[in-house]
Amino acid sequence: MLDRAKVRVVIVGGGMAGLSAAQHLYANGFKNVTLVEARDRLGGRIQTQIIGGKDLVEMGANWILGACAANPAFVLAKQNNIQLGRITELTGRWVVEDLWIKPDGTVIGANIVQRAMEEFRQILGQVSEKTKSLRVNPVGFIKVSFTLAIQDMSGADQRDALCIMRSMVNFLQVYDGGYLERSRGKGEPFNPLPGGAMCLPDGMQFLLDSLTKDLPSDSVQLNSQVVSIDWSDPECRVTCEGGRTHEADHVIISLPVGVLKQHRKKLFIPHLPAKKAEAINTVPMGKLNKIFLRWEKPFWEPGMGAIQLCWSDDDAEPLDWWRRIPSFLEVGPNVLLAMVSGEQAEHLESFCDQEILEKCSFLIRQFLRNPSIASPDQILVSRWCSDPYSRGSFIYQGTNVTEEILEELGSPLEEHRVLFAGEATVPWAYGKMHAARASGLREAERIIGLY
Ligand SMILES: Cc1cc2nc3c(=O)[nH]c(=O)nc-3n(C[C@H](O)[C@H](O)[C@H](O)COP(=O)(O)OP(=O)(O)OC[C@H]3O[C@@H](n4cnc5c(N)ncnc54)[C@H](O)[C@@H]3O)c2cc1C
Known part of the structure; x- marks a missing residue:
């Protein structure tokens, strides 16, 4: 031997x-x-990178999913x-205090957000089992179950709750690289390892x-x-x-x-x-990209959390890359993160950094109904789909x-x-x-x- x-x-x-x-x-x-x-x-x-000469950002993996x-x-x-940092439970990243906003700048009321979140979490817990036995795709199951669960709300509140659901589904898409419709719905976040997520x-x-x-x-x-x-x-x-x-x-x-x-x-x-x-x-192979935006002087108050983009079905072309952004997430005192998954993640890669920066600035001004918000000073964008050494994000x-x-x-x-x-x-x-x-x-x- x-x-x-x-x-x-x-x-x-x-x-x-x-x-x-x-x-x-x-x-x-x-x-x-x-x-x-x-x-x-x-x-x-x-891949850890530095943006603006100061702030660490993760272009790829950034959470240990299941600290156990x-x-x-x-x-x-x-x-x-x-050193490990605790982040809120994955789906608990959605907190009522975030800004849940529609494209016309209307902030959705906390009571509707609270209710939508409760229903959504409840449904999430059933996705894996139900999609196996009913042979429906996870997104279809979530949409139908959610719509049924909010039947008792008024028409206007239901419409707002559905906008919240779209934002949450956009976020869930991140875990399957944007193809939840075609997935068995068995991985994260439906069957997480215990221990929550850490960074x-x-x-x-x-x-x-x-x-x-x-x-x-x-x-x-x-x-x-x-x-x-x-x-x-x-x-x-x-x-x-x-x-x-x-x-x-x-x-x-x-x-x-x-x-x-x-x-x-x-x-x-x-x-x-x-x-x-x-x-x-x-x-x-799934597709997921990240956009980091950094301001020397942030326009938001520290601890803002996230600007949750609550699209309605009529807003923008669903295939436009920005339509897949679930939120602008505060990931540092000066930095917001937007994630884009699926075909839209690949579409994103056909734009240069400046075009992406301008579109993100436009969205932030539109959703916050504030045309005077300055554009970010720096941007970093991942391009995992066209990268010859990855050709996608993960399976x-x-x-x-x-x-x-x-x-x-x-x-x-x-x-x-x-x-x-x-x-x-x-x-x-x-x-x-x-x-x-x-x-x-x-x-x-x-x-x-x-x-
Ligand atoms: C945007 C994004 C976010 C993610 N977030 C998370 C997260 O929060 N938590 C989590 O657990 N996971 C996350 N992941 C997934 C995680 O990053 C991957 O599952 C993991 O890093 C893959 O490791 P690997 O060694 O299998 O592959 P890789 O890290 O891709 O390693 C393969 C290596 O092969 C090299 N290579 C390619 N071609 C050749 C060649 N011809 N010759 C020699 N070398 C070559 C590549 O350069 C690369 O270094 C994320 C991934 C992405 C893209």
Whole structure:
């Protein structure tokens, strides 16, 4: 049996999954580990940035969803004494005190907001079960149930409550990358891990640093886009753009499904088995982007919470990207966040920062009925759909995606020579950062078990 220190492992992709695998292998005596990463940075869909020279923002993951022992991202943060901040329960992010406003600037009354919220929360708790048994999609179920639940309200109040519901559905869409209509409604936030959500006030970068701190610097190769993985021989060959090649006894592939969809035919020599290829084709990638707006002098009072955009069905083209913004959320003393999901997230990417900034300024002035609000001084916009190294935000469980298909994504090939990690490969937590971590640990363990 080979000495662990001599086993050659190449990890393709340096996001949470790849880094977790690398760190776990290294900690267990595997010293010949090479991680190849296409970008000039590690972290993948975890990316802490600074806006306006001061404020930290997260372009990708920003919540540990389920602060409990079953969540390996939470455990990692705890083990490394990383400061965690409590945020309100996910759906409790909706608070009556937020500004619930219609496009004409009317603020919806607190009693209607309170009632709408209660009904909505009640319905949320049933989505997973009901959509399974009734075979309806989660959005359809929510809309019908909500409409029935508010029948006793007056006509005008019902219309306002429906506007609130639209804002809440827009927010829920964030969890499935905008395709709740096509989803099984089984993941967050319908079946959350216990413990509520937490954030890292000092930035997700700390989580990444905790994974890289013990890795020797020459084990990580940035700016190394992998262009082929030849697994025809017992010795695999991983080739990067420019021709650099790595021989390996095991390759762990932690590429996003969006990237695998686009490149799998060219990437793998020989082609992947039909079952694996079909799983990659079947699992859909969701789309989610974030817009951070920063003002040197904020126009709002600290602690405002959120400006909740309560659209009616007649407002704007539903396909316009701004129509999918659920809220402008106060994420720092000077910064508001708008999220856009689904096709609209991709549509957003066809606009430049300045156009997005102007549209957001227009919306804020319109909803707050205040034309004198200044435009933001800075803007940061994510573009995960056109990013060649992500091709989308994260997967969602489409109606045709069974747990077996997700398991197939993560199943190894050829006596564990080629292994697969990544957020998509974990049926109980797909899409999330903790799924990525769990998958990296799982694949590292598979190799550890062999030696
Ligand atoms: C906007 C947004 C918000 C999110 N919010 C949350 C949240 O609040 N909580 C949560 O739990 N999760 C959240 N997520 C999901 C979470 O970020 C991901 O599930 C997780 O980070 C994925 O990790 P990964 O290692 O599987 O993939 P990635 O992080 O994508 O890592 C894959 C790596 O492969 C690299 N790569 C790609 N192609 C090549 C190539 N050819 N050669 C070499 N390297 C390559 C990429 O550059 C990347 O570094 C969010 C994601 C997005 C986009």
